[in-house]
Amino acid sequence: MVKAVPGALVKCDASIKAMLINIDNENRNDFIIEELDEEHLLVKKDKVAELKSRLHEMMKQVLREPDTDESDN
Amino acid sequence: MLYMPGPFMSAHLDAWFKPEARREKDKALFVLEQLHILIHKVDANRQTSYVLYESFRRSLRQALEGSGTARSFGIRPSQPNSKRVDIAFLDDYARKQWDTLLFYMVGNTVGLKGGDMGSDISDDTIGLLKLGNLVQSSYGRTTITQAGFNFVLQATSAQVWSLLIVYLKHAESHLGLSETEILSFLFMLGFLELGEDYSTAALTRTQLTTLDILCDLGIAYRPSKSSTSFYPTRLAVSLVSDSASLPASGHSNPTGGYIIVETNHRVYAYTTSLLQIAVLSLFTRLTTRFPNLVSGKITRQSVQKAIKLGISSQQIISYLTAHAHPQMRKTQPFLPPTVIDQIRLWEFDRERVEVTQGYLMKEFNTESEYRDTAAYAESLGVLVWRNDMKKVFFVDRIEQMTTYLERRNRGH
CATH class of the missing domain: 3.30.70.2610 (Alpha-Beta Plaits)
Structure with missing residues (x-):
C-alpha cells in the first residue's frame, strides 16, 4: 500500500546536511524523519523553523563572519 | 452545457482538444470539479460524461437572462440623489483609507510618525489586522508580522482580498454573521458601477454590518452612517477584475514608478508618500530626505534585516521592479543586474537550505x-x-x- 508521509523536504548541500544531522543527533532525533539522499532530508513539518534557527547559530559559531561591513561609498 | 438537457459525453470533449493539450484539459476539469461546477459521471456502459451542478446551472441562467429575484447586481435608489459624489472623490477616499491602513502597519514598525496618517484608523480595522495575524502588539507597541510584510508588498487588489478573507473567516465564529451572505454581498459589490449610488434597502442586517467595515477600509463609501445609499469605490470594483485597480498615491506620473537604483546599490526615490518611504526603509538604509526625494543605499545589513523579518529577496526585487522610475524602464531588465544578483546572494548567505512543505x-x-x-x-x-x-x-x-x-x- 502506498504511503504519504507529511513533512518538509529540505534541500541543501552535503556539508549543511551533515550539520543538520548533527543537530538532530544531539536532540534525541527530534527533527529528521528520514534521510533521502546526499542533498535531501525529510523533516518534521513543525520543526523546520527551529531547525533553521539552530543551523544559523551553528554557522555563526563556525564561520565567525564579520557583522559590520557597512561602508558608505 | 448550460441549455443541454442531457449529460455531455467525455468522448465528445476529448475530440475538441489537441492530444498535446491533455494536461491543461485535465487540470481545468479538476478545478471545475473541485469548485462543484461540474459532476463527473460514469453510466452503466462505463461511458463517462459531465453535467453541470443543478444550482449552478440555474443561477447562471438567471444571471444571463436577468430573470429571478436574486438581485445580483445591486438596486438603484428610486429617486435620484441630489448630493451625488464623483469618481475622483471616491478614488481619493478609497486611497486615503487604504493608505492609512498600510501606513498603520508599516509606520509603527519602522518608527515613522506621519502627522494625520495612521492615527484615524478604526478599532474594528485594527482588530481585523490582528485576527489576520498581520500585526501583533506587545508591550503596548504594534509591530508588523512576517505575514504582514508579504501583505504590504502585494498589489492592492490582492491586499483587499487577503483582508476580506480574514474577515470572512472570523465573521462566522466571532461576530455570528453568515459567511454566505457576506460573500454574496462582496461579489455583488464587485459587479457594481463605479461612481453610481446604490440603495441599502435590499441589504440584510449582516450585510449592513459588513458595509460598515467596508466603509472603514475604503472599499465602499457612505455619506453618513445612517445614509440610505452607498457608493462602491474603485477597490470594490477591482474585487472581481484587474483592469480598474486604484492608482497608487504620492507621485504624478501615470506609470507609478519612482525608484532609481544605481549599480553601486544607491537608491533614489522620488516620493513624498510616507507609506512608500516606510516600505522602502524596510530593506534599504535611508540616509537623506529632501522635499520630493529620499536617498539611501541597499546594504548587506539592510537586506538581511528584511530577510530576517520574512521578506524574500524575490519580493524586494519585484517591489523595486514594479516601482522602477520611467528612466530606469529604458533598459531591460529595469534594475541593474549586479544589484539583483547581490540581493539574491545576500539572501542565500542566510538561507543555505531550501524547504518545501508537502x-x-x-x-x-x-x-x-x-x-x-x-x-x-x-x-x-x-x-x-x-x-x-x-x-x-x-x-x-x-x-x-x-x-x-x-x-x-x-x-x-
Missing part, C-alpha cells in the same frame, strides 16, 4: 505503479523531487494524488 510518497507495490504515479504527479506540476532507485518521490500537493491513486486502485 508529502513524501513511498512504499509502492510495483515498479509500474511508482512510474505511473510519479509521471502523473509530474504532469500536474506538483512533483518536487524523485528518487527512482528508492522508488520514492515528494509532492507539494496531495489532493489530486489521492484521487488518482483511488481511481487507479479501483480499476485493478
Whole structure:
C-alpha cells in the first residue's frame, strides 16, 4: 500500500546536511524523519523553523563572519 | 452545457482538444470539479460524461437572462440623489483609507510618525489586522508580522482580498454573521458601477454590518452612517477584475514608478508618500530626505534585516521592479543586474537550505505503479523531487494524488 508521509523536504548541500544531522543527533532525533539522499532530508513539518534557527547559530559559531561591513561609498 | 438537457459525453470533449493539450484539459476539469461546477459521471456502459451542478446551472441562467429575484447586481435608489459624489472623490477616499491602513502597519514598525496618517484608523480595522495575524502588539507597541510584510508588498487588489478573507473567516465564529451572505454581498459589490449610488434597502442586517467595515477600509463609501445609499469605490470594483485597480498615491506620473537604483546599490526615490518611504526603509538604509526625494543605499545589513523579518529577496526585487522610475524602464531588465544578483546572494548567505512543505510518497507495490504515479504527479506540476532507485518521490500537493491513486486502485 502506498504511503504519504507529511513533512518538509529540505534541500541543501552535503556539508549543511551533515550539520543538520548533527543537530538532530544531539536532540534525541527530534527533527529528521528520514534521510533521502546526499542533498535531501525529510523533516518534521513543525520543526523546520527551529531547525533553521539552530543551523544559523551553528554557522555563526563556525564561520565567525564579520557583522559590520557597512561602508558608505 | 448550460441549455443541454442531457449529460455531455467525455468522448465528445476529448475530440475538441489537441492530444498535446491533455494536461491543461485535465487540470481545468479538476478545478471545475473541485469548485462543484461540474459532476463527473460514469453510466452503466462505463461511458463517462459531465453535467453541470443543478444550482449552478440555474443561477447562471438567471444571471444571463436577468430573470429571478436574486438581485445580483445591486438596486438603484428610486429617486435620484441630489448630493451625488464623483469618481475622483471616491478614488481619493478609497486611497486615503487604504493608505492609512498600510501606513498603520508599516509606520509603527519602522518608527515613522506621519502627522494625520495612521492615527484615524478604526478599532474594528485594527482588530481585523490582528485576527489576520498581520500585526501583533506587545508591550503596548504594534509591530508588523512576517505575514504582514508579504501583505504590504502585494498589489492592492490582492491586499483587499487577503483582508476580506480574514474577515470572512472570523465573521462566522466571532461576530455570528453568515459567511454566505457576506460573500454574496462582496461579489455583488464587485459587479457594481463605479461612481453610481446604490440603495441599502435590499441589504440584510449582516450585510449592513459588513458595509460598515467596508466603509472603514475604503472599499465602499457612505455619506453618513445612517445614509440610505452607498457608493462602491474603485477597490470594490477591482474585487472581481484587474483592469480598474486604484492608482497608487504620492507621485504624478501615470506609470507609478519612482525608484532609481544605481549599480553601486544607491537608491533614489522620488516620493513624498510616507507609506512608500516606510516600505522602502524596510530593506534599504535611508540616509537623506529632501522635499520630493529620499536617498539611501541597499546594504548587506539592510537586506538581511528584511530577510530576517520574512521578506524574500524575490519580493524586494519585484517591489523595486514594479516601482522602477520611467528612466530606469529604458533598459531591460529595469534594475541593474549586479544589484539583483547581490540581493539574491545576500539572501542565500542566510538561507543555505531550501524547504518545501508537502508529502513524501513511498512504499509502492510495483515498479509500474511508482512510474505511473510519479509521471502523473509530474504532469500536474506538483512533483518536487524523485528518487527512482528508492522508488520514492515528494509532492507539494496531495489532493489530486489521492484521487488518482483511488481511481487507479479501483480499476485493478
